Amino acid sequence: MRLAVISDIHVLGPTEIARANQTYDALGVDLHPLKRTWRRGLYRVRRRFWNGHLEWRHTAFLRALDTVEKFRPEWVIANGDYGGDYGGVGLSNEATYDSAALVVQLIRQRFPERARFVFGDHDIGKYSTVLREGGIRISSLDRGETQLGIPSFWHEVDDNVHLIGLNSSLFTLEHFLPEALLEEVPEWKRRQAAHLAHVREAFTSLPRQAQVILFCHDPSALEALAQLPVVQRRLPQIALTVIGHLHSPTLLWLARRAARLGGGWNPHYPVARIISKGLAGARSWELFRPVVCPSTFGTGHHVAGGLLLVERNVKGDLVARRRRVNRRHYARHRAGPGRA
Numbered sequence: 157m158r159l160a161v162i163s164d165i166h167v168l169g170p171t172e173i174a175r176a177n178q179t180y181d182a183l184g185v186d187l188h189p190l191k192r193t194w195r196r197g198l199y200r201v202r203r204r205f206w207n208g209h210l211e212w213r214h215t216a217f218l219r220a221l222d223t224v225e226k227f228r229p230e231w232v233i234a235n236g237d238y239g240g241d242y243g244g245v246g247l248s249n250e251a252t253y254d255s256a257a258l259v260v261q262l263i264r265q266r267f268p269e270r271a272r273f274v275f276g277d278h279d280i281g282k283y284s285t286v287l288r289e290g291g292i293r294i295s296s297l298d299r300g301e302t303q304l305g306i307p308s309f310w311h312e313v314d315d316n317v318h319l320i321g322l323n324s325s326l327f328t329l330e331h332f333l334p335e336a337l338l339e340e341v342p343e344w345k346r347r348q349a350a351h352l353a354h355v356r357e358a359f360t361s362l363p364r365q366a367q368v369i370l371f372c373h374d375p376s377a378l379e380a381l382a383q384l385p386v387v388q389r390r391l392p393q394i395a396l397t398v399i400g401h402l403h404s405p406t407l408l409w410l411a412r413r414a415a416r417l418g419g420g421w422n423p424h425y426p427v428a429r430i431i432s433k434g435l436a437g438a439r440s441w442e443l444f445r446p447v448v449c450p451s452t453f454g455t456g457h458h459v460a461g462g463l464l465l466v467e468r469n470v471k472g473d474l475v476a477r478r479r480r481v482n483r484r485h486y487a488r489h490r491a492g493p494g495r496a
C-alpha cells in the first residue's frame with residue numbers, strides 16, 4: 157500500500173490575496189502613530205517568520221501534486237486547511253470558500269477516485285489575529301460537507317489497513333465555543349455527539365489483526381480521542397497518526413517539551429487560549445504514534461515545505477517519510493509589504 161498526504165495548503169485565491177493586501181494597508185489608517193507602528197510591525201513579523209510569501213503557496217501546492225503523481229499512490233489524503241481563512245470564519249466566507257474549492261477541485265482532477273479529505277480548523281473558522289474577529293461557524297462545516305464533499309468522518313480499508321479520517325475541531329470543540337455564535341452552540345454539541353458515535357462504531361468493529369492509520373488535522377484532538385474506552389483498547393493497532401496543523405515537525409518537538417513544563421497558563425486572548433488548551437494534552441499524543449505532515453509551503457521565508465509519503469518496507473512495516481518542496485528557482489514577489 158502506498159499513500160501520499162498533503163496538508164496545510166492555505167492557498168489564497170485572487171480575492172483572498174487582494175484582501176490580505178488591503179488588510180495591511182488598513183493598518184496604516186490608525187491615528188495613533190505608536191499603535192500603527194506596533195501593529196504593522198507585528199504583521200510583517202508574522203509574514204516573515206510564519207506564512208512566507210502568499211503567492212508562493214500556490215506554486216508549492218502544484219509542485220507537491222507533481223511529486224505525489226510521480227509516487228503513484230493508491231490513496232491521496234488532504235489533511236486540512238485549504239484556503240487562507242482571511243475572514244476568520246472558515247468556508248462560510250466567500251473568498252475563503254473560493255480558495256478552498258480551487259484546491260479541492262484540483263486534487264480531485266489529478267487523482268480521481270483516490271482522494272480523501274479531512275477538515276482543518278481554519279476550514280471551519282478560527283479567530284483571526286489580524287482582523288481580531290471570527291470563530292467557528294456551522295455554515296462553514298455545512299459548506300465543506302455538502303458543496304466540497306469533505307465528510308467529517310470517513311473510513312476506508314486497504315490490504316487490512318484501516319484508514320480513518322477525523323474532524324479534529326469536533327473533538328476540541330470546547331476550545332472554540334467561546335467564539336461561536338451563541339445560537340449555534342446546541343447544534344455544535346449535537347454534531348460533536350454524532351461524530352463521536354461514528355468514531356466509537358468504527359473502532360468497535362475493527363478486526364483484531366487490522367492496522368489503523370488515523371488522519372487528524374490538529375493533534376490537540378488526540379487527548380479527547382484517548383479518553384474514549386474503545387479507542388484505548390485499540391491503541392496497539394494504530395500504526396501511525398498523520399497530523400497537520402503544526403506546519404513543521406520542529407513544532408511537534410517543541411510541543412512535547414512545552415507539555416513537560418506543566419500547566420497554569422490560562423490566557424484570555426482567543427488564539428493563545430486555544431494553543432494553551434491544546435498543549436495541555438500533548439503528553440497523550442505519543443499514544444497515537446504521531447507523524448507530522450508538513451505544510452506544502454513551509455513555515456516562513458527560508459523554510460521549505462513538503463509532504464508525507466507512506467508505504468510498506470521490505471519487512472512489511474508501514475514507513476512514513478517526508479519529501480521536501482524546494483523553493484529553488486522560485487521567483488520571489490516583492491511587490492509591496494502585503495505580499496511579503
